[in-house]
Ligand SMILES: [Ca+2]
């Protein structure tokens with residue numbers, strides 16, 4: 245009897261091949277979503293041309309806000325709330341769609357939480373680059389939350405929207421200082437010497453905030469959802485549950501591209517560092533290891 249291929253076997257083989265192809269395709273797609281590739285994207289537009297029209301202007305405190313601004317706890321600045329366009333339609337998929345967001349007034353730490361400040365509250369210093377004046381790093385989201393709770397009303401983790409609003413300082417450019425990288429404003433891969441630096445050594449943004457871009461990534465309170473909501477949002481706090489928390493701003497080991505204001509990445513709230521292998525089994529770049537945070541504070545109702 246001639247040896248005809250068994251049609252079932254052939255279908256099985258075909259199915260296996262298709263399955264493999266689909267699997268490889270999925271891997272290729274999802275690796276686009278890892279922290280490895282995200283840093284490098286969105287760097288090709290003609291930002292130089294737009295740059296010429298941008299002017300850096302510090303945000304002035306309106307006379308009617310002076311009292312509230314003066315009541316900012318030590319180390320915090322008053323952030324006058326407002327509406328802005330959050331997100332970026334021309335970078336990574338999870339930064340779109342651009343949508344209008346309004347946030348209330350709040351206070352925000354001028355600096356990333358330093359190791360000295362952390363140690364005073366928490367009694368230990370987990371940082372890889374020990375220096376009392378440098379940002380604390382290698383802390384989980386829950387560690388940061390515990391610090392916030394211990395700080396008795398003077399600290400909460402900012403929402404993602406508050407973080408982006410504050411980081412922009414009303415700029416609609418790629419960075420708060422314009423569209424081209426400028427190493428006077430941020431510690432990043434090209435100027436950091438592969439380490440964190442004491443806070444406040446680079447130039448501040450329009451609100452007087454330091455190191456919003458670079459030095460260490462910063463935890464926000466939002467659960468990560470790759471899809472931003474559509475339409476106008478007021479004081480958004482993100483989706484009600486998720487697997488990862490949003491971290492923002494890039495770190496000393498990020499490329500210039502990773503420091504763009506709208507860049508989002510995500511980290512499991514129990515991780516102190518970005519894992520070498522994701523939950524999807526992809527090998528991760530080892531460099532994105534440094535996450536810290538800064539505190540926000542809601543303006544007391546009596547103010
Ligand atoms: Ca930072």
Ligand SMILES: [Ca+2]
Nearest residue numbers: 282507508509
């Ligand atoms: Ca990203």
